[in-house]
Amino acid sequence: MAVQSPGSMLQRMQSWRGREMRVKCVFLPQGYPESVSDDYLQYQFWDTVQAFSSSLSGTLATQASLRGVGVGNQEATVAAATVTWLLRDGTGMLGRILFAWQKGSKLDSEAKKWRLFADVLNDIAMFMEILAPYFPGCFTVIVCTAGIFKSLVGVAGGATRAALTVHQARRDNMADISAKDGSQETLVNLAGLLVSLMLIPLVTDNPILTVSLFFLFTALHLFANYKAVRSVVMETLNEARLSIVLQQYLKDRRILSPTEANQREPVLLEFRKTGPIKLGVRLQEVIESPEDLTLALKENTMPFLVGVRNGCVCVCLAPEASVRDEIRAMCQAVWLRSKLSIPTSRDPPMQSNWEMVHESHKLMDTIFNPFLKGVEAAGWDITRTLLDWDEWRVEWKTKSY
Secondary structure, three states, rough: OOOOOOHHHHHHHHHHHHHHHHHHHHOOOOOOOOEEEEOOHHHHHHHHHHHHHHHHHHHHHHHHHHHHOOOOOOOOHHHHHHHHHHHHHHHHHHHHHHHHHHHHOHHHHHHHHHHHHHHHHHHHHHHHHHHHHOHHHHHHHHHHHHHHHHHHHHHHHHHHHHHHHHHHOOOOOOOEEEHHHHHHHHHHHHHHHHHHHHHHHHHHOOOHHHHHHHHHHHHHHHHHHHHHHHHHOOOEEOOHHHHHHHHHHHHOOOOOOOHHHHHHHHOOOOOOOOOOEEEEEOOOOOOOHHHHHHHHOOOOOOEEEEEEEEEEEEEEEOOOOOOOHHHHHHHHHHHHHHOOOOOOOEEEEEEHHHHHHHHHHHHHHHHHHHHHHHHOOOOEEEEEEEOEOOOOOOOOOOOOO
């Protein structure tokens, strides 16, 4: 029986470590794990799973689209196929521009919601492409609609990925993290390509198997995406996380950690059941008359104005307002929204709305300083926020007699 010498064992260990280091250098950011956030590895694992399943679903959708435009059909013309492809790309471009215009500012503050939304919409678009060849009369309309959906996916997915990269970077190494994420995705797509080469002969002219495999890959894709966004622990405050932390503090004076608040944060886009909060609005959206301005300034020494209009909490911000002031204004708006959502037998008069605003100022004068200190001590980043402020800033002066 041969006995290995300590020197040969050490050499093998060093060789193994050398290969491991080379793999880390190729696919992981420099300085990993210290150079990235604690949730980096878990997020990247689930992101890899979803990318692999999405690659396989994409192969099935591409095959269906090619068959729909006439590949393999002797009666199909190149001109007709080209026109269909151009219409699909053109409508997608228009959809990309319109979506970025309408929702671009929301993609930072609600990155996890829009990330999951993008992947769900991508699966819907691919399912439409798979079904399109079976409805030849509506083929162009279906693929154009799918193209619009995919263009929205491109904007939402790319923008939210950039927001998550900023979160993951701990040494201002966004470019390195983005580059290594691209390498990981390329490797996954290559693996998906190899598996797809084996799948294509099986699913050709077999619609039942195609749809069955698509639903299997889609289920895996959606599950992996949900786990991925759930694994992200943002330390910056957006409206949802600040609301969760504040409500818990008002309940039992306990400050939730970023991990606890992120676990409670909803990741699905939903229709609001209560009035929305508008931040950074014009003065006219808060003040209708000089009397309203007097009421807005009552009990208020802060560089912002808060008011309630048509069930909506509106906040005007002064140019000198700091991040701390923004957090306080948002806390008041969240508290007011919770008060407005309490059902009453009749709608309250406008004066009662101002009374609630004055009560919110008094409440924040009492609790905000210890609340903010507790938030910082719990590990939250209060040097910046992801609150969705508009660009309007308002200046006002009070008369002295």
